[in-house]
Amino acid sequence: MSRPELSIVIPCFNEAENVRAICDAVTAEARKIAFSHEIVLIDNCSTDGTRAIIRALCAEDANIRAIFNNRNYGQMRSPTYGIYQASGDAVIGMGADFQDPPAMIGPFVRQWREGAQIVLGQRRSERAPFPLGWVRRVGYALLSRFGDYPVIPGATGFGLFDRKVVDALARWHEPEPFFRGMLVESGFRLAVLPFDRPARAAGESKNGFRSLLAFAISALAGSARSLLRMPLLVSILAGLMTLALMFGAVIALAAGGPTMPLAWLAVGTGAFTLVMLSLGLIAEQVRLLAERSRNVPLVIEEERINFPPGAPQAAGPAGKPPAPR
Known part of the structure; x- marks a missing residue:
């Protein structure tokens, strides 16, 4: 060929x-x-x-x-x-x-x-x-x-x-x-x-928000394994949510409303986000390991x-090497 x-x-x-x-x-x-x-x-x-x-x-x-x-x-x-x-x-x-x-x-x-x-x-x-x-x-x-x-x-x-x-x-x-x-x-x-x-x-x-987000998650899980040890991404997201809630507490204070409930909600929401996103990244890693084992x-x-007769199909099953050319 x-x-x-x-x-x-x-x-x-x-x-x-x-x-x-x-x-x-x-x-x-x-x-x-x-x-x-x-x-x-x-x-x-x-x-x-x-x-x-x-x-x-x-x-x-x-x-x-x-x-x-x-x-x-x-x-x-x-x-x-x-x-x-x-x-x-x-x-x-x-x-x-x-x-x-x-x-x-x-x-x-x-x-x-x-x-x-x-x-x-x-x-x-x-x-x-x-x-x-x-x-x-x-x-x-x-x-x-x-x-x-x-x-x-x-x-x-x-x-x-x-x-x-x-x-x-x-x-x-x-x-x-x-x-x-x-x-x-x-x-x-x-x-x-x-x-x-x-x-x-x-x-x-065809690359909408959802497809790009899924692509980003898969890319991070597959090529940024250090995230499992350094969950800074989750900390940043949790911090942004906490800041938003704290900002709401300041507005409530200026308006004479209750502030402590919002402050405690900010702390709880931030902690919950940290835990859930960390587990999500670990789960994505486990999913990729499972895909590898499924072959x-x-x-x-x-x-x-229009492929020539007898042309090999490379990278067929994920666990097998491509056929020699």
């Missing part, structure tokens, strides 16, 4: 407005820089017609391959699985909505050819409404402070990864892989390329299109 020099992996979920345009743009950039390429579209059970467009793209271009998941596996497992299925000497992971600009493909490949094994795009600025932007900032701050390894601010996982990097990370068998953190933790030679993040081309972002795959495929 001939291996392409470059693979571009694009996860999709309800991207009917963008998927054809992103494939056209990526194909144009790949042809400029790579000797050969493939595009791997991994669809996370879209419901808006994305799959029909992907089928048409695969019929038009044999270099476009597709994986259809049998359900939505979230924004950590599905994109990572797609990267593990790519066969190129270098693999680029990027979004379908043009917020990861295809024009960065050329600079990524040039950095890789100069010796970098990981090339990460770093956003110079963040465009996100409150509370999404707040969740992202707090998440990065906490990972930077408590993470087991350095976190690169503004690096979302958009970048290029050498074949050795992809194969090594596939053997880690992470049930909910925080891929951008795993890249840094791996210790491979890393380069960072800043870029200006454009606005989303069309459609709406579950990152995703279950419903169908794949």
Whole structure:
């Protein structure tokens, strides 16, 4: 089986407005820089017609391959699985909505050819409404402070990864892989390329407050184990609640109302929050350990299109190494 020099992996979920345009743009950039390429579209059970467009793209271009998941596996497992299925000497992971600009493909490949094994795009600025932007900032701050390894601010996982990097990370068998953190933790030679993040081309972002919060919790539990020994996050949250209640007590005092009940409530609520959030982080760790012991795959495929006959499926069961290439 001939291996392409470059693979571009694009996860999709309800991207009917963008998927054809992103494939056209990526194909144009790949042809400029790579000797050969493939595009791997991994669809996370879209419901808006994305799959029909992907089928048409695969019929038009044999270099476009597709994986259809049998359900939505979230924004950590599905994109990572797609990267593990790519066969190129270098693999680029990027979004379908043009917020990861295809024009960065050329600079990524040039950095890789100069010796970098990981090339990460770093956003110079963040465009996100409150509370999404707040969740992202707090998440990065906490990972930077408590993470087991350095976190690169503004690096979302958009970048290029050498074949050795992809194969090594596939053997880690992470049930909910925080891929951008795993890249840094791996210790491979890393380069960072800043870029200006454009606005989303069309459609709406699928990363709402709840999904980003769940992502942040999983990332913290999986890559910030020191939080179990240093529950400063919980202390800060409890302190903010206590300050709010104490502020209410001051207002009550100024208005001539009772103050002690609010003060005692502040103390009790702060202690309760501290205990519950500490237990929540421990429970998240236990959940990840349980997932590892279950030996579950990152995703279950419903169908794949345009992959060469006999192409191995890497990173299937989480507890088994990828098949040799």
